[in-house]
Amino acid sequence: MAKKQPAAIKPTKTTTSKASSKSAEEKSWYDHPQYFDMVFRDETADEVEFFEDVFERYCKRKVKRLYEPGCGSGRLVAAMAARGYDLVAVDNNAAMLAYLRKRLSRRGLAGELVLDDMTTYVCSPQVDAAMCTFNTFRHLTDGASAERHLRSVAASLRQDGIYILGFHCIPMDADPDCMERWKASHAGTNVSVTLRVIDFQRRKRVETLRVSIKATKPSGQVERIRSEFPLRLYTPSQARALLASVKDVFEIAGIFDFDCDIESERQFDEDLTDAVFILRKK
Incomplete structure (x- = not known):
């Protein structure tokens, strides 16, 4: 698939809502975006190619505007912006967004960066597609937060828009000493x-x-x-139950794994561990 050309450069927009900065005592590896980014950057090219394959197969309209909740250091935001997409990126960590802002600026790219909570944030105007991969979703540690997040993403999507959601499922015989x-x-x-x-x-x-x-x-x-x-933690059955709880707004259009191979669709069974769900807004 041919790469899209970068869109015209616009000023990067940053907004702040319902979030506070962390004290030095609370800093974690998420407060060091340069290291966080180094660990995962080798995955970026495969993910970006997979996203575009998904858009081509599952989206009913041309995809232009994208949303990434829990964007972290923004490796996917920058990569998709470089391909000409308009990006909305939300994270609750100011250091991550500052790192992403500089990254976009260095490359002459743009994006709407928002310091906010991924459980409640709703994009306006709506987006064509959203993506959240590599377990960011599992930071929502209770069922109510997980469902609120899914409904907020659904509200952010245009009709028939898709959400690419990836997270690990835990088999019943999983070894806890990992x-x-x-x-x-x-x-x-x-x-x-x-x-x-x-x-x-x-x-x-x-x-x-x-x-x-x-x-x-x-x-x-x-x-x-x-x-x-x-x-x-999610077993495949628990993941199924969660997605069933939002079946009024989402349908499962496809299931893949972390290999990001559009030709290797998976079944929703108890062997599904590295799950990537393609959810379509009803």
């Missing part, structure tokens, strides 16, 4: 990241993750960051 490691390098800085599950409560449907970062800068200076945060 640890993953990544390494990344950029501009002379080397980053090592260790993610470990330190608490797993299936009945409460919450796991707590600890992320430890070691960043070695070109000067040799080492920065270490460690933070902990909860994520909501």
Whole structure:
């Protein structure tokens, strides 16, 4: 598929609503966007290609205006803006949005950046499509928040608009003692990241993750960051029940996994773990 050309450059718009800045004592790895971004940037090209494949297959109108709730460092926002889309990006972390604002400015790109809560924010005017991948959705740690978010996204979408929603589902025989490691390098800085599950409560449907970062800068200076945060647990059956609770506004148009292969559609069964749901607004 041919790449779209960048749209005409417009001033980047930033608004603030219902959010407060964090104190230094509360800082987490999300307050260090440069490291957060390095870990995930290798996934960007595949995701962007998948998004455009999804638009072509599932959207009934030309997709122009996009929304990313929980945009983080904005790697997907910048990549889609570079392809000519108009972007609305929402996050509750001011450091992430400041990093994204600079990123867009350096590349001569534009976007509407909003400091707000992804559970309640509604885009105006409405958008053609929205995307939220790699478990951002699981930061909503109770069912009411998850449903509010889905309904807010539905309200943000035009009729027949789609929401690309990706998150891990947990099989019933999942091993709660999980640890993953990544390494990344950029501009002379080397980053090592260790993610470990330190608490797993299936009945409460919450796991707590600890992320430890070691960043070695070109000067040799080492920065270490460690933070902990909860994520909501979903079995495939629980994910099905959640999506059924919003069936008045969304239908499941397709299901894929984190391989981002438009030719490999998945079944909604108990083997579904890395789930990417294509939800269409009714």
